[in-house]
Amino acid sequence: MQNSFCNQKFPLYFSGEVVHGYGRGSTQLGYPTANIDTVSLKELKEVPKGVYFGYCRLNEQGEKGDVEPMVMSLGENRMFGNTETTAEVHVLRQYDHNFYGAHLQVSVIGYIRKMQMFRSVDELIEAIGNDIRVARAELEKPELSAFREDPYFK
Ligand code: RBF
Numbered sequence: 001m002q003n004s005f006c007n008q009k010f011p012l013y014f015s016g017e018v019v020h021g022y023g024r025g026s027t028q029l030g031y032p033t034a035n036i037d038t039v040s041l042k043e044l045k046e047v048p049k050g051v052y053f054g055y056c057r058l059n060e061q062g063e064k065g066d067v068e069p070m071v072m073s074l075g076e077n078r079m080f081g082n083t084e085t086t087a088e089v090h091v092l093r094q095y096d097h098n099f100y101g102a103h104l105q106v107s108v109i110g111y112i113r114k115m116q117m118f119r120s121v122d123e124l125i126e127a128i129g130n131d132i133r134v135a136r137a138e139l140e141k142p143e144l145s146a147f148r149e150d151p152y153f154k
Pocket residue numbers: 021022023024025029031033051071072073076077078079080088089090114115116117118124127128131
């Protein structure tokens with residue numbers, strides 16, 4: 001499958017350990033993100049920066065979790081003056097704990113938009129809300145339903 005706005009081939013699989021980020025996602029934005037360790041990021045070097053959607057699974061203490069929908073940002077968080085590339089996954093499910101040290105498997109199945117520089121944090125928050133609506137709508141499409149059952153998650 002290929003997306004018309006982005007020449008990346010999907011699905012794109014990667015996995016890695018959840019590491020500490022800047023701690024802004026949950027506090028400032030209201031959208032907590034699991035940041036993936038930089039070793040795994042090398043696998044993403046050739047992948048265009050941007051906002052993506054797909055599925056992920058969180059494996060904690062060796063226990064496989066459920067496959068959950070997610071949105072992901074890949075790039076520099078220019079809004080906050082960061083210059084290093086990060087991959088951050090926001091899981092579309094409410095959790096009451098953080099994921100530090102957990103192993104996250106990710107299957108990226110589509111591209112949403114480019115990373116942007118917004119005029120305010122409020123505009124970024126609004127954009128993320130919209131990304132989530134786009135992701136949910138895409139993932140409801142029958143032609144994408146098989147990705148939840150991907151053998152990658154078996
Ligand atoms: N940061 C940006 O600077 N520009 C963006 O367009 C942007 N889009 C994002 C979209 C999603 C779905 C998510 C989860 C994050 C996005 N971020 C973006 C990253 C955001 O700045 C980051 O998660 C927080 O600063 C916490 O590190």
